[in-house]
Amino acid sequence: MDVYKEWLGIPEGARPPDHYELLRVAQFEDDTDKIRAHYKKLNAHVRKYATGQYSVQSxxxxxxxxxxxxxxxxxxxxxDYDESLGREFEAAVDEFGRQPILDVLVQQGDITREQQREIEEFAERRGLSHRDAAVQMKLVKADKAAQALACQLGYSFVDLEDMLPEDDVLDLVPRAMVKRNSFIPLFVDDGRLLIACVDQPEHEIEEELRIRSGVPIRPVIVTPRSINQAIAQYYAPGMRDEAKLSSESAESSTSSKSKKSGKKASKSSAGKTFSELSPSEKKERRQYGILFMCWSVLIPMLPVIFKFVSPTLALKLAWYPDLVSYILTGLVAPATVFWVTQKYWK
Structure with a gap:
């Protein structure tokens, strides 16, 4: 007896029927309440046959x-089930319109959706990126993960064993910078400096490399292991501790020196706008700004503080009205905050 036809009213066809036909709902139905309602109705109906000669089939x-x-x-x-039936889902994208790396790996058939969820949970527990989590779990090889990341970022993936960096380009970047940021400058291609890196480089790094080389930057993605091997090969201890300037940067430096008659070519950090500062100079200026704002409150309030912490000083400063401190604080502190946020940090 065909229980699907006799008990559930499913027309003759594939046996067993797919989940949607079995539950008598429209194919690819996404309303879970409707799915559960149909299940409960059919469950109650089939239970009528739970005793008697059809108990096993029931x-x-x-x-x-x-x-x-x-x-x-x-x-x-x-x-997963819908995709196995031929359903196509719109690709998920992040805030930059890029497809997440794990979705790329799923589409390429390197991992399943179930493995994707396992990777996400593992990454969250360990504080890892999804790429590193997938590699550590040995679900994806390092080169496959790097290729998926390149696809996500819209970059090319390269094998550093096939690349031969140019010495002139390697000389542009000091060893400390390369080791700190894990990248290798390769060569100039189509008017852009090609740099091999394990992830998207920060804007500050791209800008510094642009200044050093005199051309825009184009990143390519490689595996972490290949980067480490290349740094050990091309930037061994004692090699390239100093960096050369590109011809464009050198000309600019020479011109600046001649204009200033022997003075330093670049502006001191005090004369630069905030956007012109290096990351370390920006950090230093932020710290000084916070210090200025703190002192703008603390200094006018010193007489009041002294009176509070020392009875002896309180007697000596009895002639000094606290109101003066409050007034000075109310004038100096807002003015200092305005100057720091609108001038010093701009």
């Missing part, structure tokens, strides 16, 4: 119904 069908319901009400499992 139990088997009840199990099928339960498994179908559990699959279709679990978002991750449902997506």
């Amino acid at each position: 139990q088997e069908l009840l199990n099928e119904l339960a498994k179908a319901m559990l699959c279709l009400t679990d978002p991750g499992r449902k997506r």
Whole structure:
């Protein structure tokens, strides 16, 4: 007896039917409440045959119904199941319109949706990136993960063993900078400096490399191991501790020196705007700004503080009205905050 047709009214066809047909809902139905409602209705109906000669068939069908319901009400499992039936989902993108690396790996068939969820949980627990988590879990090889990251970022993936960096380009960047930021300058291609890196470089790094080389930057993605090997090869201890300027940067420096008649070519940090500062100079200026704002409150309030902490000083400063300190603080502190935020940090 065909229990699917006799008990559930499912027309003749594939057996067993897919989960949607089994639960008598529209294919790719996403309303979990509707799916559960249909399951409960069919479950109650099939239970009528739980005793008697059809008890075995009834139990088997009840199990099928339960498994179908559990699959279709679990978002991750449902997506996998729908994709197996030919459903196409719109690719998920981040705030920059890029497809997440794990979705790229799923589309390429390197991992499953279930493995994707395991990677996300593992990464969250360990504080890792999704790429590093996938590699550490040995679900994806390092080169596959790097290729997926390149696809996500819109960069090219290269094998450093196939690349031969130019000495003139390597000389542009000091060893300390390369080791600190894990990248290798390769060569100039189509008017851009190619740099091999393990992730998207920070804007400050790109800008510094642009100034050093005199041309814009184009990153390419490589594996962390290949970067470490290349740094050890091309930037061994004692090699390239100093960096040369590109011809464009050198000309600019020479011109600046002649104009200033022997003075320093670049402005001191005190004469630069905030956007012209290096990352370390920006950090230093922020710290000084915070210090200025703190002192603008503390200094006018010193007489009041002294009176509070020392009875002897309180007697000596009895002639000094506290109101003066409050007034000075109310004038100096806002003026200092305005100057720091609108001038010193701009």
